[in-house]
Amino acid sequence: MNNGKVKFFNELKGFGFIKDTNSDxxxxxxxxxxxxxxxxxxxxxxxxxxxxxxxxxVNVKRA
Incomplete structure (x- = not known):
């Protein structure tokens, strides 16, 4: 499991980006x-x- 923070997420289009806490x-x-x-x-x-x-x-869950 990796840890990160949601950098951007477009609910209408259904995609975004997550920034990994460890590797940036x-x-x-x-x-x-x-x-x-x-x-x-x-x-x-x-x-x-x-x-x-x-x-x-994938398997993205709120921490």
């Missing part, structure tokens, strides 16, 4: 990878999964 890397997140509803600045935990354009955050 940004990861794409799609609404299909959410366990809980998220908003900008929420603290979250997540797993990483290879997607079409790199690593995506």
């Amino acid at each position: 890397q940004d990861y794409f997140v799609h609404v299909s990878g959410l366990v809980d509803e998220i908003r900008e600045n929420d603290e979250v935990t997540f797993d990483l999964q290879e997607g079409k354009k790199g690593l995506n955050a």
